[in-house]
Amino acid sequence: MNAEQKAQKANDAALELSNVSEEDRNSLLRGIARSIEGKEDEILDANARDVEEAEGMLERGEYTQALVDRLKLDEAKVASIAEMVRGAAEQDDPIGETLTARELDEGMNLYKVSVPIGVVGSVFESRPDALPQIASLCLKSGNTAVLKGGSEAEGSNRVLFDAVREATAESDAVPDGWLQLIESREDVETLLGMDEYVDLLMPRGSTAFVRHVQDNTKIPVLGHTEGVCHVYVDEDADSEKAEDVAYDAKVDYPAACNAVETVLIHEDAADGFLPRIAERYDDANVEVRGDEATREVIDAEEATDDDWTTEYGDLMVAVRIVGSVAEAVGHINTYGSKHTDCIVTEDGERARRFMENVDSASVFHNVSTRFSDGFRYGLGAEVGISTGKTHARGPVGVEGLTTYKWYIEGDGHVVGEYRGEDARDFTHRGFDGEW
Amino acid sequence: MNAEQKAQKANDAALELSNVSEEDRNSLLRGIARSIEGKEDEILDANARDVEEAEGMLERGEYTQALVDRLKLDEAKVASIAEMVRGAAEQDDPIGETLTARELDEGMNLYKVSVPIGVVGSVFESRPDALPQIASLCLKSGNTAVLKGGSEAEGSNRVLFDAVREATAESDAVPDGWLQLIESREDVETLLGMDEYVDLLMPRGSTAFVRHVQDNTKIPVLGHTEGVCHVYVDEDADSEKAEDVAYDAKVDYPAACNAVETVLIHEDAADGFLPRIAERYDDANVEVRGDEATREVIDAEEATDDDWTTEYGDLMVAVRIVGSVAEAVGHINTYGSKHTDCIVTEDGERARRFMENVDSASVFHNVSTRFSDGFRYGLGAEVGISTGKTHARGPVGVEGLTTYKWYIEGDGHVVGEYRGEDARDFTHRGFDGEW
Numbered sequence: 001m002n003a004e005q006k007a008q009k010a011n012d013a014a015l016e017l018s019n020v021s022e023e024d025r026n027s028l029l030r031g032i033a034r035s036i037e038g039k040e041d042e043i044l045d046a047n048a049r050d051v052e053e054a055e056g057m058l059e060r061g062e063y064t065q066a067l068v069d070r071l072k073l074d075e076a077k078v079a080s081i082a083e084m085v086r087g088a089a090e091q092d093d094p095i096g097e098t099l100t101a102r103e104l105d106e107g108m109n110l111y112k113v114s115v116p117i118g119v120v121g122s123v124f125e126s127r128p129d130a131l132p133q134i135a136s137l138c139l140k141s142g143n144t145a146v147l148k149g150g151s152e153a154e155g156s157n158r159v160l161f162d163a164v165r166e167a168t169a170e171s172d173a174v175p176d177g178w179l180q181l182i183e184s185r186e187d188v189e190t191l192l193g194m195d196e197y198v199d200l201l202m203p204r205g206s207t208a209f210v211r212h213v214q215d216n217t218k219i220p221v222l223g224h225t226e227g228v229c230h231v232y233v234d235e236d237a238d239s240e241k242a243e244d245v246a247y248d249a250k251v252d253y254p255a256a257c258n259a260v261e262t263v264l265i266h267e268d269a270a271d272g273f274l275p276r277i278a279e280r281y282d283d284a285n286v287e288v289r290g291d292e293a294t295r296e297v298i299d300a301e302e303a304t305d306d307d308w309t310t311e312y313g314d315l316m317v318a319v320r321i322v323g324s325v326a327e328a329v330g331h332i333n334t335y336g337s338k339h340t341d342c343i344v345t346e347d348g349e350r351a352r353r354f355m356e357n358v359d360s361a362s363v364f365h366n367v368s369t370r371f372s373d374g375f376r377y378g379l380g381a382e383v384g385i386s387t388g389k390t391h392a393r394g395p396v397g398v399e400g401l402t403t404y405k406w407y408i409e410g411d412g413h414v415v416g417e418y419r420g421e422d423a424r425d426f427t428h429r430g431f432d433g434e435w
Numbered sequence: 436m437n438a439e440q441k442a443q444k445a446n447d448a449a450l451e452l453s454n455v456s457e458e459d460r461n462s463l464l465r466g467i468a469r470s471i472e473g474k475e476d477e478i479l480d481a482n483a484r485d486v487e488e489a490e491g492m493l494e495r496g497e498y499t500q501a502l503v504d505r506l507k508l509d510e511a512k513v514a515s516i517a518e519m520v521r522g523a524a525e526q527d528d529p530i531g532e533t534l535t536a537r538e539l540d541e542g543m544n545l546y547k548v549s550v551p552i553g554v555v556g557s558v559f560e561s562r563p564d565a566l567p568q569i570a571s572l573c574l575k576s577g578n579t580a581v582l583k584g585g586s587e588a589e590g591s592n593r594v595l596f597d598a599v600r601e602a603t604a605e606s607d608a609v610p611d612g613w614l615q616l617i618e619s620r621e622d623v624e625t626l627l628g629m630d631e632y633v634d635l636l637m638p639r640g641s642t643a644f645v646r647h648v649q650d651n652t653k654i655p656v657l658g659h660t661e662g663v664c665h666v667y668v669d670e671d672a673d674s675e676k677a678e679d680v681a682y683d684a685k686v687d688y689p690a691a692c693n694a695v696e697t698v699l700i701h702e703d704a705a706d707g708f709l710p711r712i713a714e715r716y717d718d719a720n721v722e723v724r725g726d727e728a729t730r731e732v733i734d735a736e737e738a739t740d741d742d743w744t745t746e747y748g749d750l751m752v753a754v755r756i757v758g759s760v761a762e763a764v765g766h767i768n769t770y771g772s773k774h775t776d777c778i779v780t781e782d783g784e785r786a787r788r789f790m791e792n793v794d795s796a797s798v799f800h801n802v803s804t805r806f807s808d809g810f811r812y813g814l815g816a817e818v819g820i821s822t823g824k825t826h827a828r829g830p831v832g833v834e835g836l837t838t839y840k841w842y843i844e845g846d847g848h849v850v851g852e853y854r855g856e857d858a859r860d861f862t863h864r865g866f867d868g869e870w
Contacts (some may be wrong), residue, residue: 015768019791102813104459108802110812118794118823120536145735200825241847246697248849317616331451355842356454358552367543367845376850377545377841378537378863389552389634390655391825406812406829407790410802412779414683415811428813 003187004194009177010119010144011197016175018142020114022093024173029089029136033082035167036075036132039159040078046155047073047128054152063152066255070126071153079312080162081129084381088136091380094399095142101433104426108125108410115362116142118199121191121219123148125205128156129430132159135164135179137184137383141401144178146198148188150205151352157181192217200401202384207311222400224387226311227257229369232328232354234345241268241274241366242344246277248368249342252283257385258340258372262308262318264328270321293321308335319388324351329357338387340372340394347411361387361394407435438622439629444612445554445579451610453551453577457528459608464571468517470602470839471567474594475513481590482508482563488653489587498587501690506588516564516595517814520595523571526815529834530577534707536868539861543845546870549837551577553634556626556654558583560640563591569637570599570614572818576836579613581633583623592616609619627652635836637819639864642746657835659822661746661772662692664804667763667789668708669780670701675731676801677704677779681712683803684777686719692820693775693807697743697753699763705732705756721750728756743770745839760785764792771795775829796822796829842870 001009055070057063066155100112120143124130131149138145149157161181165415168174191198195218203213207225214221231249233242265273270293278298281288289307290300300319305414306329307318322328325343342364343354350367362372372395374382379397386392391399396429417424436444450749471478535547550691555578559565566584573580575663584592596616603609612757617626626633630653638648642660649656666678666684684695700708705728713733716723724742725735735754742753743766757763760778778789786800797807807830809817814832821827827835852859 015792015794104806104813108806123628148520214653220655220823238847244847244849248851252849252851290455292865293615353842357448360840362841362843364843365845366841366848367848370850371539371543371843371845371848372841376539376853377863378861388655389838393838403824403828405795406797406807408797408799408802408806409786410800412673412679413806414679414686414687414801415803415805416683426811426813 003182003190003317006180006182007119007121007146007191007194007197009285010146010180010252013175013177014116014144017144017178018095020173021033021143022080022096024171025139025142026089028139028171028174028404029085031171032132032136032164032165033085035163036078036082036085036160039163040075043078043156043159044073044075046159047071050153050155057152067126067152069421071128071156073128073156077129080131080362084122085132085136088381091140091398094140094402096435098433098435099404101431101435102159103429103431104408105413106427108408108413109433111407111409111433112404113271113407113435114399115405116402117401119144119197120202120401121145121146121194121198122202122204123188123191123213124203125150125209126152129158131157131160133381136421137381137398137401139168139178141398143401144371145281146182146191148182154183162389169412171258189216194420195219206383209413210254215385220391221385221388222384224257224339224385224394227259227339228261228309228311228337229339230262230264230332230336230341231260231369232264232325232332232341232343233266233269233273234280234325234343234347234350235266236350237269237273238346238348239273239285243277243280245342245344245366245368247280247284249370250281250286250317251315252368252370254315256370257311259313260317260369261310261312262320263337264322265320266328267293267323270294272296274319281317284315286317288317288319290319291321294319311337325354329354332358332360339385340364340369342367342369437717438617438625440870441615441617442554442556442581442626442629442632445581445615448550448610448618449553449579452579452613453530455608455617457531458572459606461524461579463574463603463606463609464520466602466606467567467571467599468520470598471517471595473508476599478513478591478594478598479510481594482506484547485588485590492587498583500539502561502587506563506591508563508591512564516567516604519564520567520571523575523696523816526575526833528836529575533541533868534839535870536866536870538864539843539864540848540859541862543843543848544868546844546868547839548840548842548870549834550840552836552838553706554579554581554632555635555637555836556581556629557637557639558623558626558632558648559638560567560644561587563588563595565639566592566595567599568816572833574603574613576833578836581615581617581626582625583617589618597728620714624651627688630654641780655826655850656823657819657821657827657831659692659774660818662774663696663744663746663770663772664693664774665697665699665767665771666695666804667699667760667767667776667778668701668704669778669782669785670703671782671785672704672779673781674708674711677708677714678712680777680779680801680803682715682719684805685716685721686750687803688716689750691805692746693804694748695752695754695804696745696747697770698754699766701763702728702756702758709733709754714844716752719750719767721752723752723754725754729754746772760789764789766792767795774800774820775804777804790817
């Protein structure tokens with residue numbers, strides 16, 4: 001089958017999968033977990049071959065060490081993948097939930113009910129755990145899926161795909177074509193054009209790749225591009241909290257999209273805060289770049305305009321001194337990526353002003369930007385982080401793979417009776433009811 | 436200003452408008468209603484000139500009578516426009532609502548809060564009441580707007596735009612550039628490219644026009660294309676209900692997108708139902724086209740494959756006899772437009788099967804498809820009907836112009852403490868709280 005036929009097959013299976021019971025979906029997920037455990041040796045063998053090849057590419061300078069690290073599986077990781085799939089089975093069902101129940105008139109009730117979105121297309125890079133994770137989240141939410149993994153993980157992905165498909169192929173509950181794997185780069189471009197068959201795209205990868213997807217498809221995209229996150233240390237910041245937050249936000253995991261890239265400091269806080277955070281950053285090998293005012297207080301490389309828009313993804317941070325909360329907000333809304341930003345202050349009113357005026361998906365007061373994450377938010381398994389404004393914003397749980405349908409149950413009602421003389425009135429009365 | 440500058444100006448004003456209080460927004464809406472009433476003469480004069488010109492175009496065969504009819508305003512219509520704007524002021528505030536309040540850990544709370552989407556771009560045709568309606572819905576929901584009306588209503592739209600802008604210009608509460616009017620056809624194309632400044636597009640017009648917008652922009656689009664709606668009369672239908680529903684769904688307002696275009700009839704119901712509905716359709720001048728089996732029961736023109744996908748928007752209906760509910764579902768999912776479909780039956784189990792397997796935004800049991808409408812659903816003012824699956828589906832109220840933001844209030848929390856030995860645990864405990 002070519003990519004178009006695979007997308008069509010996933011589409012053909014979508015309605016049937018959307019009606020598979022919660023019990024069956026969860027039991028299939030547990031079957032997938034067992035299947036992955038059962039194929040541990042095969043998975044590790046295939047992965048070892050992928051890693052060997054990647055190390056060759058690394059020597060030839062075509063891959064980075066980080067890519068090779070992300071690629072590697074071991075027994076513990078395979079076990080944790082199986083656990084993650086089992087965890088999806090334990091979560092609340094995101095579909096079939098009655099979101100609204102409203103009597104429209106006597107004997108006529110309206111229900112808004114969550115349903116799967118249909119067909120999810122996902123393209124991801126290097127990490128082989130992405131395949132079982134995305135497949136599980138799709139199955140949990142009743143969606144069929146077309147997956148494309150990175151070529152560097154092709155062998156690992158193929159075995160993991162077989163593990164998932166074999167576990168579900170044994171069951172009558174789920175339609176055969178629900179999960180599709182595509183493998184070539186050209187197939188990705190085909191997938192982007194399949195708006196007739198694919199309802200949502202979830203690209204995972206570099207900013208450039210996500211942008212490429214956004215720019216070349218009519219299918220809605222759930223994903224994030226840059227994470228240029230800020231910590232603003234206000235004049236009324238508690239200096240210990242400010243240090244802890246600015247340090248954690250950078251050092252905890254610099255490659256994460258929710259790591260801080262620019263620290264903004266109120267001019268009245270600079271003398272107290274800046275030397276101390278600079279020392280802690282220095283101890284952690286964080287390179288600091290500063291604007292002119294910063295470099296009057298500490299030694300630092302000069303920050304240029306480019307630094308304000310750069311996601312370092314590394315042990316680097318830009319620092320700028322500002323004159324007011326308004327200036328901090330202006331900087332963030334101008335140079336930021338609307339991902340996650342934070343104010344550190346003891347002044348609650350000023351915190352609120354900052355939070356309401358920063359136009360980002362997540363805005364925090366006195367906590368590290370690193371909390372911007374589906375698991376930490378309590379959303380369960382994270383589908384991704386969205387920097388878009390529609391459909392889903394910020395960290396997205398499995399409900400991001402759902403939409404809803406409107407049902408009316410009536411008894412021969414016609415709109416003609418709600419018009420003219422003797423027109424009936426709608427009651428529009430909410431009630432506790434389940435579809 | 437050119438269209439790009441106008442979009443930029445609306446974008447500049449968006450954050451300020453998003454923070455205008457509910458009280459101020461509602462008071463501005465009441466001011467707009469008064470302003471429209473105060474300009475009644477000007478509005479009617481400008482409209483009379485638009486209508487005169489349109490009638491010239493009608494004579495030259497360039498416009499249809501329906502377009503000229505939609506264009507016409509009179510005193511009663513101006514009064515009802517002002518009332519509609521006042522009605523928006525009375526509605527619940529769609530923004531600032533706490534959708535989730537969750538303790539993440541002691542002293543650290545997460546809030547999900549509804550906020551305006553930002554900048555709404557809307558392009559609409561002929562009806563001059565669209566301009567004050569869309570402007571009011573945007574203001575109500577804290578969004579700035581860039582509007583483009585049909586050229587046939589240019590004079591009416593300009594006076595209505597001035598009425599809205601003058602009413603808000605007097606106030607300090609709302610930023611100056613919040614409402615922008617563009618007038619040329621080329622400006623529409625410019626608007627479609629303004630994904631940097633515009634967050635959502637709401638096209639209103641023909642299917643071809645909405646498709647053109649969808650195909651030529653990266654901005655999310657809230658709108659509907661075809662409404663090819665179905666009524667399926669099951670073998671266990673109550674024949675009176677079936678007749679009433681099939682009649683109302685076609686005749687009540689044939690030009691509406693939620694009017695029925697194809698009636699599907701179970702073969703065992705055909706002999707009883709078909710001659711009676713055909714007689715009622717005939718009395719209402721509805722032209723019936725039927726498949727072969729239909730034409731064995733009643734006199735009708737032959738329906739071709741094209742009929743199954745056509746939105747007549749007129750006193751015409753296609754009829755097809757099917758052998759089962761599954762065949763009806765298959766027909767609808769193949770030829771329909773995923774808008775609104777209905778089953779008439781006394782068999783509840785079969786109704787449910789139909790409703791869960793038809794992949795449409797609205798699926799009804801024993802009520803006319805014409806109920807598919809934001810006002811009838813109790814959503815308040817209707818922003819539009821969406822045939823998309825993400826963000827909003829089916830009839831959309833003013834909450835379709837909102838998104839949300841995540842806030843965390845903490846006290847120096849860092850993620851490093853939630854890892855390793857002695858790791859803190861998240862509590863993830865929902866609570867009744869307002870941001």
